[in-house]
Amino acid sequence: MFDAVRNNRKIVQIFLVLIALPFALWGVDSYVRGGSAGEDPASVGDSKITNQQFQQAWREQQDRMRQTLGANFKPEQMNTPEARMATLNALIDKRLLLVEANHSRLTVSDDALRDFIGRIPALQENGAFSNARYESALRAQGMTQPQFEAQLRQDLTLQQLVGAVGDSGIVSRTSGDAILRVESEERLAGELRLPAAQYASQVSIDAAAIKKFYDENARLFQTPDQVRAEYVVLSLDALLAQAKVSDEDVKAWYEGHKDRYQSAEERRASHILLLDKDKDPAKTKAAAEALLKEVQQSPAKFADIARARSQDPGSAAKGGDLGFFGRGAMVKDFEEAAFKLKEGEISGIVKSDFGYHIIKVTAIRPGKQRSLEEVRPDIVAELKHQAASKRFAEAAEAFTNLVYEQPDSLKPAAERFGLKIETSGWMPKNAEPQQALGFGPLRDAKVQAALFSDDALKNKRNTEAVEIAPNTLLSARVVEHQAAAARPLESVKAQIEAHLKVREAAALAKKAGEARLAELQKGVAGDKANWGADKTFSRLQPLPAPPVVARAVLQAPVAKLPAYVGMTLDNGDYAIYRISKVSQPENVDEARRRAVARDYAAVVAQEDFAAYLASLRARTKVEINRKALDANER
Template identity: 60%
Template sequence: MFFDAVRNNKRVVQIFLALITLPFAFWGVDSYVRNTGAGADLARVGDTKITILQFDQAWRAQQDRMRQVLGASFLPESMNTPAARLAVLNSLVDQRLLLLEASQGRLGAGDDLLRDVIAKIPALQENGRFSMARYQAALAAQGMSQAQFEAQMRQDLTLQQLVGAVGDTGIAGNKVVDKLLRIQTEERQIAEWRFTPGQFADQVKITLPAIEKYYAQNLKRFEVAEQAKVEYVLLSLEGLLAQVKPSDGEVTAWYESHQDRYQQAEERRASHILILASGEVDREKARAKAEDVLKEVQKSPAKFAELARQHSQDPGSAEKGGDLGFFGRGMMVKPFEDSVFGLRENELSGLVQSEFGYHIIKLTAIKPGKLRSLADARPEIEEELRRQAASRQFAEAAETFSNMIYEQPDSLQPAAEKFRLKIQQSGWLPRGLSPDKLAGLGQLGNQKVLAAVFSDDSLKNKRNTEAVEVAPNTLLAARVIEYRPASTQPLAIVKAEIEALLKAEEEAVLARAAGESKLRELQQGAEDKLAWAPVRRVSRQDGRQLPEASLKAIFRADVRQLPAYVGADAEGGGYMLYKIMTVSHPEKVDDNRRKALQAEYGTILGQEDFAAYLAGLRLRYKIDINKSALESKER
């Protein structure tokens, strides 16, 4: 959810990184209060409204997020349901409630905080420092103004204050944590016995009438879905990239107008001797020692490396004679950096104090800042110009491509020739594949593509399908070239399969019945003659030891009298019996585990507090949702 992105400054910073690829739905608190936007209202929150335009922006952003997470397996049509649309709208309502509360509470983010957060965004830094050029380029790539982005960031920081005030206050009491920890760390010593279906194989005979009855009652199970072979073409941004080559003049013009991107900052190489210091008393002793070493260095500057190996307490550089290699500004602590960049080559510093202690520095080399040559920068300039040109071409070509596919429906050849595309052929595509099997079809594994392929127009008239977006900046159009209707496999082919299925089911029923019968006998005090498997310990903390159903049965068992017996269905069929022999708790629990559990439970309480806070806001403000407009809107 949106408020997850404003929990702390790190997440706020990541909002800009997401902005590079995802559109934002809103521009600041003011845009809500002024009720901007056009079109019918999908909802009203207090005196404000949520319009179709605002919903569409959020809808596209959510689709982009899902596409990034799921990749090729993302199905746009899976979001086009009344339930999915209502979920997005409810998220907008929650955001609106928070913004109204922030506005009424006069919460806001000052200019100093805003500047500080933006300056720390890694994507906007160059050589460890904020770059205005990168900032402006990133905004331009997204089509945003500086004012728009800063309004969004100010809103996020404002919401952080509100969300943090509620969501970060969950406190888990010591007694509750101790009780949870006791439950979590409890161990039960068990032995097990399994009734397997195979033990009852001789007791099961499947008759022909039973097979025929199952076949008749489950004909759909033996249907072979209709299938089609298609030819298809792909128009993609990546495909157009190969067709674009910027001219020398374009490369040169770009280089000359963006030289700030190719400026390499000055770097310096230094060696140092570090005398560590911590605390006032230790610092005085360290300073005295550093002053003695400085005198030695000043007396014999040529022996700096030898003296560094002898006296320096920096384990990373002492054995290398104090050498730190080349570095630029922003890579060292400030007092150290200021001193290095104030020295002349081969000059010695005096004592330089930093948070680590006292440094004696020698500047050994200077690598002046320089502009990268055009020849050096050419490959990345060509790539950027190619991508820009291909993006423009794709935007222009997409509409023409779609129109040609529709207006010349009897062949893909005209579109293929115009855009220099290869006509490809598929294997047999089955209708009605489950989502988990679609990925095996590659770019044809798209529900919208398959729906178009198996439409009446495609099958009966052999016309082109519409151009379908199967991935970002990728359009696919297909045409059926061969078709097989759905059919049902005859009984003779599936008889053995049905017989094996019925046999396995009957064996599993007998195994379960035998297991449950034996469990009742043991629980009623019958003599235990089972040859149990070796004893082992299980706990809730390591749920991988046993199937979930077995673990639940073991820890729900009444253990006031031991041994205790429980049972559970076994994975793959059959029935498991468990004999609980002892119950124990660790004598001592690691304090780190206790703290981690307390923090985790505190987070859960904070989330519950925040959910309750949102529920309270929904009661405080009048909320009207136009469900009919939401569900009838085509997407």
């Protein structure tokens, strides 16, 4: 089953994107047990999707969108019935798959799990699994080893099911070649352009037209509602800069946590493995004993014997070398034997779940206690972070209360917490995302809404403390406000007239261009235009024109050549394209052929997967509690 996952990794990833919102995994058991009823947003068979699980998925989906969109993220756009239903449907789909995996008794063995963890690059050192890195990574994520392994086991179980569906997507060579022919088709086309500017002299705009446009588009000629504001930010980073740590505190921490600064002993070993295939264990063991005698007679030839006789495909070619490893990286029996040997010593026969090993320890890297001076910067940073985190937890509530209780000034909060009062430039209401980037921390949607509230505009009171990022609170206050106002007609008259001239000239160019195109397509007029140099249009090459032009040229009917297609360009010009030749490249790269087949197979597999999910829903009772879902609206 894992071969399907490994061989179709791209397809598996596509499926997981379709169903896997970034939410916490609660374990297979929790998916097949019932939960409390009444407030649950949905049920799948006999199991419930609880409100807590939905809220967790919703929060993490918000975080994912915030990281993806950055300054363009607007929480109010996410907080819609459609977005909440999409989140719930993703939870339902994943629940269906996990219940199906449980019913099918799919699981991941301890050996498979251990092998997967051992191959994670971030947990390796010098090409071998490092238990110290593993433990450090778990601490950084705030997880225990059982928690992480339970979560990973569930993910791998789900991938088995998804991989099995993905492996069923089969695309014939004929279908792949048909798509490749469409992709690799090349069309030669020349351009005839009718510039809008050449029709400008035929356009006359009167005062009535200008006034009409002004009246119908008054919103275009308004200065926006805008404010200037001052603000203070209370953050963990600001308090971190203020934190002080004494030498005594550093020394005490080091003495109490010496084990954290000690690297574990590691060993480098080579081995010769004879696989135990359960056919004749006694025969395999006898062969291992005979091989051991051969090794003992010529210990210097251990690597040569491993290359010739070892049945471990991963290490045999390297003379049996397994690299450095710490405790916990190898199966128990192998580890115990390896850590009893001295450097250069060869073991007896060691039996494991894999077969019979002969082990040689080639190097020992002893554990090392790092000195206080070596780790002082790390300890200082950690103690400062602890102190700042504690102070922030205490200060957050006080900051929130202070900006509310003394609403006419930010100075009391700034003085109490050692903060600097910052001042913004002019900020228009409902600014475009790109413009909002210049607002700094005030670009947060909740801050913007608070600044343009009646209380902030009329009474110039502090906004409430807003969490603009984890461990970051901000309060702002309007110092100047300019209400939206219409610009007088006289000030924008020339602008409107120029716009209308361009628009009318483009309309004339389009009219003339469409008439010329119709004549060319009917063959009424002779084709004596100056088409300019032909350009090659192909889906596999850089486009010689804007995408909208290339799309029109590549999609135009070409049963009869020359073929013609026309369109209005972004600048108002009208362009006609004459397609004079359609051809296929003489040679198609085989790698490209395989890539097209792979991508097409992924599309087919996605459709198969969608049908599979639909079949799971059809045979499983799925109920959605819309009242509970609506109650989650914030």
